[in-house]
Structure formats: C-alpha cells, structure tokens
Amino acid sequence: TTGRSGLLYANGAFHGLTCGALSMMGDGFWREKFGPMLADTAAVPFNDLAALAEPLATKRYAAFFVEPVQSEAGIRIPNADYLREARRLCARYGTLLVLDEVQTGMFRTGRFLAAHHYGVEADMVVMAKALSGGLIPCSAVLMTDRVYDAVYHSLKRSIVHTSTFSENAMSMRAGLATLDVLESENLGERALVMGEVLRERLRQQLAGYEMVREIRGVGMLSGIEFQAPKQVRLRLPFEAFRHIHSSMFGQVLVMRLFRDHGILTQICGNNFMVLKVA
Structure with missing residues (x-):
C-alpha cells in the first residue's frame, strides 16, 4: 500500500x-x-x-x-x-x-x-x-x-x-x-483488578529487599526489576553469577522459585534483571 x-x-x-x-x-x-x-x-x-x-x-x-x-x-x-x-x-x-x-x-x-x-x-x-x-x-x-x-x-x-x-x-x-x-467470564476486567492487587501485594512483601528496584505492569502483565545489592555478602555471589553469564542471577531465581515454591516464571529475554510475573 x-x-x-x-x-x-x-x-x-x-x-x-x-x-x-x-x-x-x-x-x-x-x-x-x-x-x-x-x-x-x-x-x-x-x-x-x-x-x-x-x-x-x-x-x-x-x-x-x-x-x-x-x-x-x-x-x-x-x-x-x-x-x-x-x-x-x-x-x-x-x-x-x-x-x-x-x-x-x-x-x-x-x-x-x-x-x-x-x-x-x-x-x-x-x-x-x-x-x-x-x-x-x-x-x-x-x-x-x-x-x-x-x-x-x-x-x-x-x-x-x-x-x-x-x-x-x-x-x-x-x-x-x-x-x-x-x-x-469477563477475564479482561478481572485482569485489571487482580493485576493491581498482585502488584500492591508484591510491593508490600518485597519492600524490605534492597535488590528489588521496582514492581511495574498493567493488567496481568507485571515485572519485578532487580538491581545489584550494596551489601558485600550479597554483592559477591551476585557478581560471581554475573561473571559466569549475564542471565545467571535471573535463571537461578527462576529455578529456586519453581523448585522451592512451585512458582513457574521466567526472566525477560532482553533484560535479565527483570522477572516476569503474570
């Protein structure tokens, strides 16, 4: 055209x-x-x-x-x-x-x-x-x-x-x-409501963790963005993971969430510091 x-x-x-x-x-x-x-x-x-x-x-x-x-x-x-x-x-x-x-x-x-x-x-x-x-x-x-x-x-x-x-x-x-x-089943309206509930609860539960930078999203598409820790006891393993591969921290996080809590999720393909929550 x-x-x-x-x-x-x-x-x-x-x-x-x-x-x-x-x-x-x-x-x-x-x-x-x-x-x-x-x-x-x-x-x-x-x-x-x-x-x-x-x-x-x-x-x-x-x-x-x-x-x-x-x-x-x-x-x-x-x-x-x-x-x-x-x-x-x-x-x-x-x-x-x-x-x-x-x-x-x-x-x-x-x-x-x-x-x-x-x-x-x-x-x-x-x-x-x-x-x-x-x-x-x-x-x-x-x-x-x-x-x-x-x-x-x-x-x-x-x-x-x-x-x-x-x-x-x-x-x-x-x-x-x-x-x-x-x-x-009106799942669109439900996604709007439940997405806000989910993000608010995540913010409450994760407020005390220094590696959590931001929780954002719309509807049932949300992400948890992480950042490098300041404490030495956390920074050392974090940098070791990043040295092995830039996605290593996110992949370990995904594995532990599934193995220990039965939560299936994934990191973002172009930003390994953001965990998808949906």
Whole structure:
C-alpha cells in the first residue's frame, strides 16, 4: 500500500525468531549465526517520539513495528501519549503502524489489545500464543480494509499468501473457544483488578529487599526489576553469577522459585534483571 521497502522498529523489541522478525530486533544475541537479514531496517529508541519522527519524515519507511508494552525488554510501559502520537506521526508521513500484541493482547493487560488503553487503532495487529489458550499453535493478523484490499485484491494474490499448515481447523476452533471464555467470564476486567492487587501485594512483601528496584505492569502483565545489592555478602555471589553469564542471577531465581515454591516464571529475554510475573 505504501510502495516503500523500509521498516522501522524499536530498540529492545522481541518479535520472533524467523529471519524477518530477527531483522527487526537489534540485539546481536538473537541474530548470531542467522542471516542475511532484511536489508532496509532501522531502529529507533522506544518511547521517544522525537527519535521516531526523524526517520518517518524521510518517507522511506513502509511500516513502524512496535509492542505497546515491551515485555522482553523488561515490561517497559510507554508514556501515555506515546502510541497516540506515534499513530499520528505514521499517518502524517504515510507509514503503516503495526502493533505486535503477541504477548500483550487477548486481555492480558486488561483490554482486548494493550493499545486500547491508549485509544489507538493500528493499521495491522499481530496476535498469537494466548489466542488458543496456549494449547495449540494459533496466530492471527488483524488489518484495516485498506491493507486487506492491497494484499488480497485477487484470487491469484490470495493463493500466494497461503501455506500448507496455515489453515488448521483445530487451531481456529481453539481460538474461537478461547475468545468465548475470555468474554463470557469477563477475564479482561478481572485482569485489571487482580493485576493491581498482585502488584500492591508484591510491593508490600518485597519492600524490605534492597535488590528489588521496582514492581511495574498493567493488567496481568507485571515485572519485578532487580538491581545489584550494596551489601558485600550479597554483592559477591551476585557478581560471581554475573561473571559466569549475564542471565545467571535471573535463571537461578527462576529455578529456586519453581523448585522451592512451585512458582513457574521466567526472566525477560532482553533484560535479565527483570522477572516476569503474570
């Protein structure tokens, strides 16, 4: 629809592990030994409108890909006006706004899409994972009529956008069943309420620990950010873990939580000092 080939993405993003998705992730850890990547991609800082406006003004970029909340970067929540202004800038310069809601969609943040907290409607939305309740591979791409008409303007072009295993009836049925449950049991509103309760209780319980820097989130997507301890008796093992591998502290934490308390969680893939709580 734009006649352009350039793609913009935000630093800290995690969009997936195919070459196309890796092309919009700047961390060398994920890209190592893969390639070649898409040629015309560029990164901008997340939650920085001035930095976004500059490349958009060149009118070289077909789309700006962004997560409404950056999960793997450490549950990074943007300023209230960030997505709205990004939407306005994209429209001004003829760039499509594409939201990756794989981790934030399906009422996980309390709204069907996290973008709905900010009153934003994107040109395209990518969804997956929770769409089937996590039981079977399932994904969906939402798009405006303008984008749809450009992609599927004829039967011939529609066939090009199929694949052997993309039309899976069981996956689609699981997706419909998941949507029914989410709506009938009002799980979006529950996520808003219970998320606030969870974060408040975590703040109360963890207030006395010097390594806990912040607890943040929206709905049932939350994170506990840790920091290096000041006490020598804690700093020595912490630095030893970090010397072995930058993710060692987080992985030990995940292991102990599961082994000792039966709590299944994970650290953020692009920020090893933030523990996901969901």
